[in-house]
Amino acid sequence: MSIRQLPDPAYSTKEAAHVLGISQDTVLSMIHDGRLRGFRAGSKLFRVQAVDLEAYIERQALIAAP
Numbered sequence: 001m002s003i004r005q006l007p008d009p010a011y012s013t014k015e016a017a018h019v020l021g022i023s024q025d026t027v028l029s030m031i032h033d034g035r036l037r038g039f040r041a042g043s044k045l046f047r048v049q050a051v052d053l054e055a056y057i058e059r060q061a062l063i064a065a066p
Helices: 013-020 024-033 050-064
Strands: 010-012 046-049
Touching: 010 013, 010 050, 013 024, 013 046, 013 050, 024 046, 046 050
Parallel strands: none
Antiparallel strands: 010 046
């Protein structure tokens, strides 16, 4: 039997929301509609890998750039 480990580092949706300055519900909505890449870490839990959070932040910075 192998034990599946979470990719490291990964943020909870609450932590990701704090980093982005938005609500946890918004993070979940973004994961569900594909704007933010996340993965299921249980029946109801989602996590966001640091590289995916950084990629989202960079995409937003490019959109906001004049």
